[in-house]
Amino acid sequence: MKKFFLGFCFLVLGFLSFAQFKADKIKWTADGSSMYEKESNSITKMNLKTGAQTVLVPADALKVNGKTISIADFEVSNNDQLVLIFVNTARVWRYNTKGDYWYYHIPTKRLQQIGKDRPAQSLLYAKVSPDGELAAYVSENNIYVEELASGKSKALTSTNNTKKLINGTFDWVYEEEFGCRDGFRWSSDSKSIAYWQVDANQIKDYYMLNTTDGNYSQVIPVEYPKVGEQPSPVKIGVVTVKTGETKWMNIPGDPANNYLPRLEWSGANELIVQQLNRKQNESKLYFCNTTTGEAKQFYAETDKAWIDIKSRWNDDDPRGWEFMEKGKSFLWVSEKDGWRHIYKVTREGKETLLTIGNYDIATISAVDETKNELYFIASPDNPIQRYLYKVKMDGKSKAVRVTPAGYDGTNSYECSPTGSFAVHSFTSRFVSPATQFLNLATHKPVAGEELLKTMKPVKKDNLEFFTITTEDGVTMDGWMSKPKNYDPSKKYPVLLYVYSEPAATTVEDDFYAGGNFLFGGDMNAQGYFYVSFNSRGTPTLKGAEWRKSIYKQIGRINIRDQAMGMKKLLADRPYLDASRVAVWGWSGGGSTTLHLMFQYPDLFQTGISIAAVGNQLFYDNIYQERYMGLPQENKDDFIKGSPITYAKNLKGNLLYIHGTGDDNVHYSNAEVLVNELIKHGKLFQFMPYPNRTHSISEGQGTFQHLSKLYTAYLKEKCPPGAK
Structure with missing residues (x-):
């Protein structure tokens, strides 16, 4: 139950060509030196080191039959060859996550609609494959794959003639309470897709009643598991693009009494999966062999109350996995010692506490593996404020505050993938929200004066x-x-x-x-x-x-x-x-x-x-x-x-x-x-x-x-x- 009106730049495995859409987030290049922006319905690339700006997709290229396609969101491939454009969006529960997709091929200046044979405004979470040849998306609870060159598409999953079997996305409660929306992931070789399947057939409908949009009332059913009702059974499969055959992961436990809130690829033929029991006070991590379906538990945690998942300690976004050392270890957050701390966990389940001390971290911000440094948000002395800290990832060092003196209030940082640059946002009881682009290592602005010198505090004696x-x-x-x-x-x-x-x-x-x-x-x-x-x-x-x-x-x-x-x-x-x-x-x-x-x-x-x-x-x-x-x-x-x-x-x-x-x-x-x-x-x-x-x-x-x-x-x- 979320309050009304209410950054970790994690390292992803290098084979991903497209990040998933993240509305209102900075779109960094893979090397972290530049950022992509939408300007007057064109898409540009700005080099933060030089300030040079390049137009990747001019606005006049986005015209079809004399009408302009209005960009709602976009993603650019790592090689700057393809741009995926999200348009004509509509809300699914809280967020505008469905709509239409187009892709623009920069070298040939070709604009083409994806999923044009599907119902209008029905596509979700379209992603181009790592090799740039295919696009996958969800439409009407099924995953489709399409050849970009020919436009030919096919369904990879089936709902078995029931709308309550959900492939590649989630039901209401997973979205609302786990932040889970995008429910499929491309493999590094572009040959298969890992995905969630939610079986909401046993979940009772809550019937809302629309009484104002016609002479007769309309019943609107929502599959909604009330407290005391078993969860929707969820399982994870890997579908082969060529054959359409799915291999299901044999994760132990009753699917109707467990949750699977996180999933990512952890190797060429391997997934990493988090499982929570129904009470959410026991968390287990598994490596799943995508060839055999075998699941091997390597890490577990329990709590007398509950265990928070990534959507709580990483800006309400459970996607991605914070891998380091070329996948040999990853970052994990736990409250097992009474404080919300960051640990490094190896593939064998060995953990090392990285944020030592009696304080809570709020979110993870960036990792600089070259310098072996971890950046995070915390406020050891005042729980209603936020500052950027960094610590050596040796399990021995104390954290050092990075946010300079003078920024007394709430600071947040959205960092480039390599941790070189960041967008620093600041606000306080006396200062309206303001931002600046920084060199993260020096905390100096990329251009112009430091934010501290330009801020104009508002006097609030009351x-x-x-x-x-x-x-x-x-x-x-x-x-x-x-x-x-x-x-x-x-x-x-x-x-x-x-x-x-x-x-x-x-x-x-x-x-x-x-x-x-x-x-x-x-x-x-x-x-x-x-x-x-x-x-x-x-x-x-x-x-x-x-x-x-x-x-x-x-x-x-x-x-x-x-x-x-x-x-x-x-x-x-x-x-x-x-x-x-x-x-x-x-x-x-x-x-x-x-x-x-x-x-x-x-x-x-x-x-x-x-x-x-x-x-x-x-x-x-x-x-x-x-x-x-x-x-x-x-x-x-x-x-x-x-x-x-x-x-x-x-x-x-x-x-x-x-x-x-x-x-x-x-x-x-x-x-x-x-x-x-x-x-x-x-x-x-x-x-x-x-x-x-x-x-x-x-x-x-x-x-x-x-x-x-x-x-x-x-x-x-x-x-x-x-x-």
């Missing part, structure tokens, strides 16, 4: 960052934005912004801290205090114990932390009006809002809850079971952690908002909670948005209406200004 310790001895990071020129002898209303679940934090040192995107106008100017806390269980850099203390406790310890934080704040700051305390949140934050209104009705008088999980038993199995266990074993924890259990305690003002077309947090959450409130005679305001998804963003005027509703309700029920 924004305060602080820590607060509750009566339970829990110390949380927080921020507060205040009315300008407020009178401390008077009383002012306070609004708490919450999320509080393991998917995201609300307190980070960035420019948008203290801002409220949904409020129409300036909250502080109208006389509100606005505050937020990072409670236990949020993924801040305070150690595994902090993050995993919420295991089987969602809806309890995180809720108490938020409530006790507000209680302490009211006690410490007499200018906060205890009779005008409001709270709001979206998704997991919507659930937190309901909990606070129901469990602490004397503390919070007004709440605005958006897209909330009302009953934990209604959410998906991967997310909820990861953090709560299996309801077959500890169902009482799910009940005690669900807002619906406490709805009878509502005393204050509640505005409850949900999209009827929400495929993530289903609308049924809203209806069962509404029924419970009705049952107990509770008065509240309810706003369903027809056919809107989890983001409630579709349809003309939707955001403006939501903002107006939110603002009006808050001002009516929790009046602004001093008293």
